[in-house]
Amino acid sequence: MAAVMPAPARSRLFLSGNEAVARAVWESGCRVAAAYPGTPSTEMLEEISGYPDIYAEWSVNEKVSLEVAIGAAYAGSRAFCAMKHVGMNVASDALMTLTLTGVIGGLVIAIADDVGLSSSQNEQDSRFWGRFAHLPMFEPADSQEAYEMTKAAFDLSERFQCPVILRLTTRICHVKALVTVGERSAHAAAGFKKDVARWVMTPAGAGRRIPLMFEREKALRGEAEDSVLNFVTEGADKRVGFVTSGPATMHVRESFPDAPVLKLGFSCPLPLERIRTFAATVDKLVVAEEVEPLIEMELKANGIACLGKDILPRQGELAPHVLKPAIAKLLGEPVPQNLAAPTAVFPRPPTMCVACPHLGVYYTLSQLKNITISGDIGCYTLGAGHPWNALDTTISMGASMGIAMGLDKGRGDSDKDKRILAVIGDSTFMHMGMQGLLDIVYNKGNVTVLLLDNRAVGMTGGQNNPGNGRDLYGNPAPRVDFAKLVESLGVKPERIHVVDPYLLPVLFKTIREETKIPEVSVIITNQPCVLVDDYKQQQPFKVIDDKCTGCGNCVEVGCPAIHVMRREKAIKPSGKEVELQFVQIETAACTGCGLCVQPCAPDAIVKVAAGEPVSILKRH
Amino acid sequence: MEQQATNILVVGIGGQGVMTATEILAEAAIALGNDAKKTEVAGMAQRGGVVSSHLRFGPKVLSPQITAGTADLLLAFEAAEALRWCHMLRPGGLVLMNTAKLVPPVVNIGLYDYPADPVAEIRSHGYQVRAFDAQAIAMELGEIKLGNTVMLGALGDHLPFPAEVLLEAIVKRFSARKPQLVELNRRAFEAGRAAAKAASAERIAA
Numbered sequence: 150m151a152a153v154m155p156a157p158a159r160s161r162l163f164l165s166g167n168e169a170v171a172r173a174v175w176e177s178g179c180r181v182a183a184a185y186p187g188t189p190s191t192e193m194l195e196e197i198s199g200y201p202d203i204y205a206e207w208s209v210n211e212k213v214s215l216e217v218a219i220g221a222a223y224a225g226s227r228a229f230c231a232m233k234h235v236g237m238n239v240a241s242d243a244l245m246t247l248t249l250t251g252v253i254g255g256l257v258i259a260i261a262d263d264v265g266l267s268s269s270q271n272e273q274d275s276r277f278w279g280r281f282a283h284l285p286m287f288e289p290a291d292s293q294e295a296y297e298m299t300k301a302a303f304d305l306s307e308r309f310q311c312p313v314i315l316r317l318t319t320r321i322c323h324v325k326a327l328v329t330v331g332e333r334s335a336h337a338a339a340g341f342k343k344d345v346a347r348w349v350m351t352p353a354g355a356g357r358r359i360p361l362m363f364e365r366e367k368a369l370r371g372e373a374e375d376s377v378l379n380f381v382t383e384g385a386d387k388r389v390g391f392v393t394s395g396p397a398t399m400h401v402r403e404s405f406p407d408a409p410v411l412k413l414g415f416s417c418p419l420p421l422e423r424i425r426t427f428a429a430t431v432d433k434l435v436v437a438e439e440v441e442p443l444i445e446m447e448l449k450a451n452g453i454a455c456l457g458k459d460i461l462p463r464q465g466e467l468a469p470h471v472l473k474p475a476i477a478k479l480l481g482e483p484v485p486q487n488l489a490a491p492t493a494v495f496p497r498p499p500t501m502c503v504a505c506p507h508l509g510v511y512y513t514l515s516q517l518k519n520i521t522i523s524g525d526i527g528c529y530t531l532g533a534g535h536p537w538n539a540l541d542t543t544i545s546m547g548a549s550m551g552i553a554m555g556l557d558k559g560r561g562d563s564d565k566d567k568r569i570l571a572v573i574g575d576s577t578f579m580h581m582g583m584q585g586l587l588d589i590v591y592n593k594g595n596v597t598v599l600l601l602d603n604r605a606v607g608m609t610g611g612q613n614n615p616g617n618g619r620d621l622y623g624n625p626a627p628r629v630d631f632a633k634l635v636e637s638l639g640v641k642p643e644r645i646h647v648v649d650p651y652l653l654p655v656l657f658k659t660i661r662e663e664t665k666i667p668e669v670s671v672i673i674t675n676q677p678c679v680l681v682d683d684y685k686q687q688q689p690f691k692v693i694d695d696k697c698t699g700c701g702n703c704v705e706v707g708c709p710a711i712h713v714m715r716r717e718k719a720i721k722p723s724g725k726e727v728e729l730q731f732v733q734i735e736t737a738a739c740t741g742c743g744l745c746v747q748p749c750a751p752d753a754i755v756k757v758a759a760g761e762p763v764s765i766l767k768r769h
Numbered sequence: 770m771e772q773q774a775t776n777i778l779v780v781g782i783g784g785q786g787v788m789t790a791t792e793i794l795a796e797a798a799i800a801l802g803n804d805a806k807k808t809e810v811a812g813m814a815q816r817g818g819v820v821s822s823h824l825r826f827g828p829k830v831l832s833p834q835i836t837a838g839t840a841d842l843l844l845a846f847e848a849a850e851a852l853r854w855c856h857m858l859r860p861g862g863l864v865l866m867n868t869a870k871l872v873p874p875v876v877n878i879g880l881y882d883y884p885a886d887p888v889a890e891i892r893s894h895g896y897q898v899r900a901f902d903a904q905a906i907a908m909e910l911g912e913i914k915l916g917n918t919v920m921l922g923a924l925g926d927h928l929p930f931p932a933e934v935l936l937e938a939i940v941k942r943f944s945a946r947k948p949q950l951v952e953l954n955r956r957a958f959e960a961g962r963a964a965a966k967a968a969s970a971e972r973i974a975a
Contacts, residue, residue, distance in 0.1 A: 324806060324833045325807040327799065396833075489838060490856060491853065494849050494884060495873070496875060497818055497873045499816030707874060765908065
């Protein structure tokens, strides 16, 4: 993204939480920002790259991005790092000792939780990190707060010389609301000052800094007690008072406009005395927090009576339709009923795109027998779904490698003849997969690795990465040669194949042969994601009606441009009843990859002639 | 008691322009001095998944989410999606819907059926329906991407503010990004507006 002139101060802008944070990062004079893409956090760095006077990068993983930000903060620059919740699991090795060294330049770490699981493998609560690492944490409830708290976080970070965690959720990151923005103030780098006792964390050095961390935490608690980020919205109905944080605050205020609400923006360390005072003004105290009972447990441990997860769910968002019945029940009032139940309609799970290069891979895998496929995180996780059903495990970034190794070494008798495959994308491989492959090579595992190089971080929107030769700004960057890389990790040259995933016979033959050889192989596919500029669309295909025999082979490719227009029952010569599926291709959607042509026995699929109009299928 | 917010739910499938349409609606509401919040769950929407975009506007908006049974209007870019989301409407609320059907692979491979008559089923729940083929209208104008402007046009006469304010927001957006498309979008907007009106008349005639 090219830098453009930022909107002037005092503009009232309609910004998502991510955009609001990016604006505040720029206004705060931050000089270095780093991240690895991950829903719902991705847009923060994308937006930052549009501002002038700030260096931004896509790092190869969240740990590296945090380390880049730490280095910049050690050098006295203001620095920023963003990640999704699971990203902090990767980065936490750095975080847990960073809390001992602290920083010079302000360092803000934005962690975006996916409460409600819009696009994640778990729903873990990142607020634990504040407690675990003894670091201050801010929790905005909308875009304006996200903007203000980011600026306040930089100031607090510099004052206490420690990083500040900004905890967001999907319902902050991806909600647009009005934000009044301000001026930018530049912050020059203070410069790195050699201080071995502080920057080199040996056991002796760390031992001396642990007490300082606890002193700092005590001072921060005092700061939270007085912070303007914690405030009460008065209410006349004192039967229930709420302690809230994050987006749950808005849901509470929406649902119970007359109830007193203590909103915690500076929520860690917890301002206990402030809460104790508030609790004394209401009959019952209810903690509304997403998702774990962190505040609640701390209040109970400190003798402040409250309700929380005993009446509210410990999973998902605390939206009004969740809060209202729970509180009505607590007050002994009639529980509001849902006016209408949703109508049952077929599910519409995410699918792979028309002409996606992964389609060829999963079609091929779905035709192979006696295999176990260890999968990974990206668009290709969709291979677990219909019609392929060709992915057997997914847990965390890069895990396809180690899990495949374990599936190999931990074989039971029933798996004796199983071939073990691992499927991983280019970006995930560079993020955390390389080490796993090295482990397979080093420990002589029998795994066939499919490295799906589509030259993009596909699932999060096609971001650049070290595999496609472009940086965050779209500028040329050195490009990883995957074949050379895996060879240098120790994979034998004759076990490395670079294959075009649109050539089904070659792909099928290569995978089948490599799975038979009892050592590690790497098959690299080499066609780009259809959503990035590298992809070149071709003349579409169409189905000749008279020629389609209804065999349904093309349907098994799983391309969303292929539609079954008519079904018929037929009796095979063997006497077996089969369902025929007569198809059409939506020519307006087809980009001519040619995958469906290959399994079509009657040659019913042909190129649309040049100049012939394309059409949308009519379904009435 | 604060004045209630207006709740509009816009639904469809990833790639149809649902989120952009809602954003333009929000811009129109904001231009009139309203507070506004827009939210959607669309993590994997680019992969053909369901997109539902909530817009709430009024003097002051707190929660960005529309609670089931409280939406004033449902703008549905696809027939089955209109059916999926109609319970979000307040009783007797209005659905403005595209009759075009986008059939997902799970239906193509025979795992599920596409509802036989979404319009009738929505009506049977007591909601008002204005149904029209936005896809066909867009194709007649020569560009399927105009579908979302057609949909916004259909909404034009059902908002708590004049249709012209919404049209102005569309024109403003295209003037800044693709000035050559302003005129075509104006036509798409008017075509959508006319289609919603005609759908209503047909219903009365029937």
